[in-house]
Amino acid sequence: MSNELNGNDPNEQLAGLRDQIDELDQQLVDLLAKRALVTTKVGQIKSHTGMPTYVPEREAQLIQSRRQQAEKAGVPPDLVEDLLRRIMRESYLTQNSEYRCATVKGTKIAVIGGKGALGKLIVSLFERSHYDVLVIDKDEWPDAQRLLAGVKLCLVAVPIKQTINVIKTLTYLDDDCVLADITSVKHGPLNAMMDAHAGPVVGLHPMFGPDSPGMVKQVVIVCHGRGAAQYDWLLQQMTTWGAQLHESDASVHDADMAYIQVMRHFTSFVYGAHLHAEDPDLASLIAHSSPIYRLELAMVGRLFAQDPNLYADIIFDNPQNLALLKRFRTRFDEAIALFEANDKAQFVEQFAHISKWFGDYAKTCLVDSKQLLLKADDDRMLRKK
């Protein structure tokens, strides 16, 4: 109704401005197309020369320059940084059609379990790095000894419950063959590999799932076995793929995993079992949830879209987990007792102790999760049923 702006019809004005926005957004798409052509060339040079895909310093410098320009132009620097990081994520994907081989091209290697989800990803990375990759799965297994003769790397990528049994059979590998595994526990498989094979041995735990588009920026835990000089090329190769390697002791790694994986899966399972038994209206729960609660519910819900056998194995296959979970239950009981005694003061005091234990990390978590929710909100994620 108001004509305060220019004396024109506001709907017409709005239409004109929207045309201008569409024109600018078209230019944005054109710009992205041009940028992709350039980054594809960058990828070609890197793969020919073996330069690493991910160069943190270049990335930091690129972002810093654009943030400074944004500041001068009155554009929020955080907006520019978010956009550039999203664009770079895409360009890492398109850059990596092939990689430099960290050893002699055509080197023969084998991936046992290479038809599994994570196995496939690793096979593809080796193939794109000019290795001669032998995939050994159920069908090839009876003939494994013959097939594995002459391979320079035998990588065990079978499900966790089969790992040790598979390793125990690998007594016939060539002395110069590297034996490695990618199981999410490390102590047992590493010992089994040391027993079965006299040559170089290394335990690996890639800290990402098969849905990851590659190894760029991903953490891989390395537990050294023996003959590090002989498998150095394998670690180099993963670095070329963009991985960040972390060395760890196998037992320390496994203890950490009990806290990280087992406790989390178990509590999510119980949380889901409780909701199922209480049977509230899920659609209503979701509608009444703010983004942070939707995210928390999603962390439980996502478990139940996955393979129950995998989680049964992760939880049940280590008897130490039972003791850990029983101590967890004791803490649950203690908290219930506080509630029953209506002892808010003690709750607040315990809370403060735990906060102190988390230290600065608690604040980091709060900041990161808020940022993440803003991103979820851009996509209207976590909104729909």
Added chain:
Amino acid sequence: MSNELNGNDPNEQLAGLRDQIDELDQQLVDLLAKRALVTTKVGQIKSHTGMPTYVPEREAQLIQSRRQQAEKAGVPPDLVEDLLRRIMRESYLTQNSEYRCATVKGTKIAVIGGKGALGKLIVSLFERSHYDVLVIDKDEWPDAQRLLAGVKLCLVAVPIKQTINVIKTLTYLDDDCVLADITSVKHGPLNAMMDAHAGPVVGLHPMFGPDSPGMVKQVVIVCHGRGAAQYDWLLQQMTTWGAQLHESDASVHDADMAYIQVMRHFTSFVYGAHLHAEDPDLASLIAHSSPIYRLELAMVGRLFAQDPNLYADIIFDNPQNLALLKRFRTRFDEAIALFEANDKAQFVEQFAHISKWFGDYAKTCLVDSKQLLLKADDDRMLRKK
């Protein structure tokens, strides 16, 4: 070492390509500056005419057109959509320096607790919508009766444990004054408001925290009390701010909140208490966590960066929560018993039942959380200690 590309030094080639990338990225920043000028004008027209800030259809159409263009230009449409959504989030912020007033400009309203975190945000929204806003906090409270004479809206925004006591005193409001609250429980406060005040009454629960940049796209639960026609302008005003209103029964809302908030906070508390008591090396846990586990740990850690008293109140102030949490403990015991009996088959069967209960939502959660982790990864969030 390889000169296969153009016969030039690969480092020189790379430097040239990087210059081209920098040039394109500069153009991107320029484009964003131009776009912000146009969207600021859009915001001015909307605030003058009272058109809603968030128009889902326009947003969908804008994105669809650019996706189609991207497809033709060989640019991933998802990349373009992600970038546009991020740009639009920013433009909602800059558009909203002022809003149209949904009733008579200069209408006198009061926010009790308006110096609290969420109170401040709401005061600012009303002020930017041309209301005459009276902030009543501790200092003004003794004089509240005199101050509140003649206000058309009295909005209670005090901490949850004070809400009902504050409401009980509000027996002196003018008959045409709307009495409303924004507490995260609704049954008790709504009843208290109906008892204290004979005029229009409505319970609100904004489903977001004070760190939200505004109400754009946020859910607000509306529990009707009496005299809906007389507070229609208030609902209209929230829609102008971009809110999405959801009507709900107060008791249904509260039962849902017990599942959504109380169970979650309680389990996060116990999870934190357990980690604190076990005392693993937190830095090592984080280094050994893949992004999904870091996110799950962050969901626990973030609790402990917040005010323990708030959580004590949310959990302890409703005795029904105790019964719910005791049933939760029973389910915990049942799961431990499965583990003790090494009954994987039963675990897998229960898992399948729960999956069925979650239905398609489980898959949605999985997909959404994967998307979200990619975004977290762009920002190297959840990586650092």
